[in-house]
Amino acid sequence: MVLEGLGKSLNSALKRLFGANVIDEELVKELxxxxxxxxxxxxxxxxxxxxxxxRVRKQALDENLPRGVSRREHIIKVVWDTLAYFLGEKPIPLTIRPGKPNLIMMIGIQGSGKxxxxxxxxxxxxxxxxxxxVICADNFRPGAYSQLKQLAERSNIPFYGDESEKxxxxxxxxxxKEMKKKNMELILLDTSGRHREEVGLIKEMKDIAKAVKPHEIVLVIDGxxxxxxGAQAAxxxxxxxxxxxxxTKLDGSAKGGGALSAVAATGAPIKFIGTGEGMDAIxxxxPTKFVGRLLGMSDIRGLIEKVKEAQIEIDEDATMRLMKGKFTLTDMMAQLKQLKKMGPIGKILEMMGMKYKLPEGMAEVQEENLKRFEVIMNSMTKQELDEPKIIKSSRLKRIARGSGTSERDVRELLxxxxxxxxxxxQMSKSRRRGRGGFPDIPGLAGM
Ligand SMILES: Nc1nc2c(ncn2[C@@H]2O[C@H](COP(=O)(O)OP(=O)(O)OP(=O)(O)O)[C@@H](O)[C@H]2O)c(=O)[nH]1
Ligand SMILES: [Mg+2]
Known part of the structure; x- marks a missing residue:
């Protein structure tokens, strides 16, 4: 994985947030x-x-939370947004005018990965x-010609080079000229990397650029x-x-975070990253997606949107009852309905970057079951709904008959x-203990 070390430590910092009892200044300081x-x-x-x-410290305890967003979600979002902000936020594509020849010249210090x-x-x-x-204009390093030629041939890409031209x-x-004749739309020009520092590199870039007038010049930097x-980028x-x-070389480099942030800080747009030696490792x-992966969360935005869409309110009463060890069938129905609005619960946990093993059958709330449960519950007395444990054989029979279901259906509900x-x-216990447990998703309040 790219920037594995950084990702791991950021992720465990956020995990601490998930597990904490109370979110206060102290915790934010730790984070x-x-x-x-x-x-x-x-x-x-x-x-x-x-x-x-x-920026994280200032915004984390910001008093105004958007409706339906919990403090934990807010802090995760702040961390996420902040990192993305410092990496340039928006993705910027390479500009290619379709149907026209677009010459892109690649430059970079020796061995950077051009x-x-x-x-x-x-x-x-x-x-x-x-x-x-592709064009090889590297007449400096022996082997440069055949290196690019081979890469191009392996992928069936037209190549131009001339070993005798110095x-x-x-x-x-x-x-x-050749590539234009072949009607190429994107023409990638490889140059030599005879330089070890910025000054010489920039000078040669100017010389070649003056002659061929590329549409874009791409600097390749070793991550x-x-x-x-940063100095090169500046x-x-x-x-x-x-x-x-x-x-390039963001795979397995402990310093990649430094390279990316320093380059972004200069305001030069990072358009691609190299993530391995293979030909598909680009x-x-x-930035936003990249940070999401670093944090080990693929879709926090999706989650927050979803929660808002479902307009799920925190059910304080249910939470209080649960804390006192009371949980009624009516509470269960309310929870199931909320879960249903949010989609499969396993998916939600996955979006939070959590691995939580759910009891079988809990992974998805099925419409069918919900309807049947509701019908059954309509045949119950208030006392039965509040204290389902009093439902024994004779009540069971009565409820099944009254709701037009079978005793097995009633038992399944129970x-x-x-x-x-x-x-x-279990979840409320582990949360009170302050470790593991369930992230604070509104609507799953008390879980
Ligand atoms: N792990 C890893 N290795 C890379 C990546 N990109 C390039 N390399 C390796 O870096 C080395 C140098 O790559 P080149 O593409 O030859 O670099 P160059 O800038 O063309 O070098 P010169 O032409 O000599 O200036 C090679 O061994 C590549 O396999 C990357 O993203 N990840
Ligand atoms: Mg090269």
Whole structure:
């Protein structure tokens, strides 16, 4: 996984939030400290870490919660939004004008991953129906020609190169002409990485760019550089207005968080990230989604939307009754109906990034069962609804007859009730103990 270490420590910081009894200033302080530690280990610049955590601290205890959103959800959302905010928030695609030749020039320091990224991008766009070709203008490193040629051939991508031509500018020009002749829409130009620092790199970029006038110049940065990547991005941003960035090697690099945040801080748009050596290990950089994965939650937004849509209110009474060990059939029905509105409960937990083993049969609330339960309950007395344990054989028979169901149906309802009561007890206990348990989803109040 990309940035595994950072993801793990952020996730466990949030888990603490799930498990806590009360959410107060003290807890937020702890959370902020955990996040700081996690970011510093990932080589995020200290002042950036402070800016990030200050924003989290300020907003976490914000008094005005949107209706239907719990404090826990709010804090998770704040952490999520803040990290995404500092990574640039919006995804920015590569600009490709369809039907026209779009020349994209790749530059970057030696070994940063230019050639590999070109192979990946060519495949990526070809698969999406864009006619894509590649040009090797790296006449500096022996083997550069055959490296790109092989990558291109493996994916059936048109390639231009000439091992006998030593002038990079001429190579680029000739290649561009060839690719235009072939009606290519996306033309990726590979350049040599003879430089070790920003200055020389920017100079060569200017020379080639002047000659071929690319539509976009992409700087490829090695993510293992950590926050040092910022200097490269800044120099590049200053030198060109048509620039974007790919950060590579984010797989298995402990410093990737530092690289991404430092590059984003310069305002240069990160368009793709490289996540492995394989030819499919590239993805468009979408900060919001990326942070979601880091936090180990695939869809917090989806969850919050859903909760709001269902207009679920916190049922204080039910919670109080439960705390006192009372849980009636009517309570169960109300809970089941709320769950039904929210969809399969397993899915909801999954969206919260939680792994919780549910008793069998609880995974989904079925319409059919709900209706039958309701019919059965209509034949019960108030006393029976409040204290289902008094329902023994003769009452059972009467209820089944009265509701036009079978005794087995009534027993099933009672079994479901017992199961749910037990589960709710366990969950409220584990929450009171302050560990594990259930996230604070309104509507599941008291569970
Ligand atoms: N793990 C990992 N390795 C990568 C990634 N991208 C590139 N590499 C590796 O990094 C090394 C250098 O990649 P190249 O694509 O040759 O780099 P380059 O910038 O073209 O290098 P020069 O042409 O010599 O300047 C190769 O071993 C690649 O397999 C990535 O996203 N993840
Ligand atoms: Mg190369």
């Amino acid at each position: 902020v400290k955990d996040i700081q530690r996690a970011l510093l280990v990932a080589d995020v610049d200290v002042s950036l870490v402070m800016a990030i955590t200050e 050639t590999t990224t070109i192979g990946k991008l060519a495949r990526y766009y070809q698969k999406r129906g864009i006619r894509t070709g 002038d990079a500018v001429k190579l680029a020009k000739k290649g561009y 293992t550089l950590g926050q040092q990547a 120099a590049f941003k200053k030198a060109t207005e048509i620039g974007s960035i790919v950060v 993805e468009p950089f979408n 079994k479901q009730y017992e199961m749910m009561k037990k589960m709710m007890k």
